[in-house]
Amino acid sequence: MRGWRLIVIGCLLNAVVSGDGWTSQSEPPDAEVALAPFAVSTAQASDLRAVADGCLERLAAALAAKGVKVVRRASLDGKTLERAKPARWAVLGKFEREKDSIRAELRLMEVSTGDEMRSYFHSSSDPKDMMALGTRVGERIVLFVQEKRAGR
Numbered sequence: 249m250r251g252w253r254l255i256v257i258g259c260l261l262n263a264v265v266s267g268d269g270w271t272s273q274s275e276p277p278d279a280e281v282a283l284a285p286f287a288v289s290t291a292q293a294s295d296l297r298a299v300a301d302g303c304l305e306r307l308a309a310a311l312a313a314k315g316v317k318v319v320r321r322a323s324l325d326g327k328t329l330e331r332a333k334p335a336r337w338a339v340l341g342k343f344e345r346e347k348d349s350i351r352a353e354l355r356l357m358e359v360s361t362g363d364e365m366r367s368y369f370h371s372s373s374d375p376k377d378m379m380a381l382g383t384r385v386g387e388r389i390v391l392f393v394q395e396k397r398a399g400r
Contacts (some may be wrong), residue, residue: 337365
């Protein structure tokens with residue numbers, strides 16, 4: 249039953265992500281961080297998609313709550329970082345299932361150079377814990393952005 253709920257949530261979130269909510273007609277010219285749906289491994293992709301999308305939404309909310317300007321993209325990866333502009337940084341993520349747990353890697357990338365500024369790893373068998381990763385990473389990225397704004 250829980251698996252079906254995750255699938256339904258994933259489908260709903262995917263509809264939001266695929267729609268106008270992920271691209272903006274009026275992008276902020278001073279966007280700081282670009283976000284796009286995180287990659288998921290093909291094995292059990294429907295369950296992982298729901299978890300990855302939940303994590304992404306929490307990340308976006310944590311950044312916005314602290315005044316970090318976010319621009320959304322339909323897709324991003326290491327080869328397409330240019331799409332993140334006008335943002336200075338982009339968050340790339342990957343979710344995969346390993347036996348009974350879910351592993352996630354989120355990377356904060358500098359758009360202009362492609363350099364990895366920070367990496368965040370987490371593994372858990374609890375999907376809610378994996379979604380909460382977005383909030384925790386968001387808090388750390390906020391600190392990073394604030395330091396850069398202050399010239400440190």
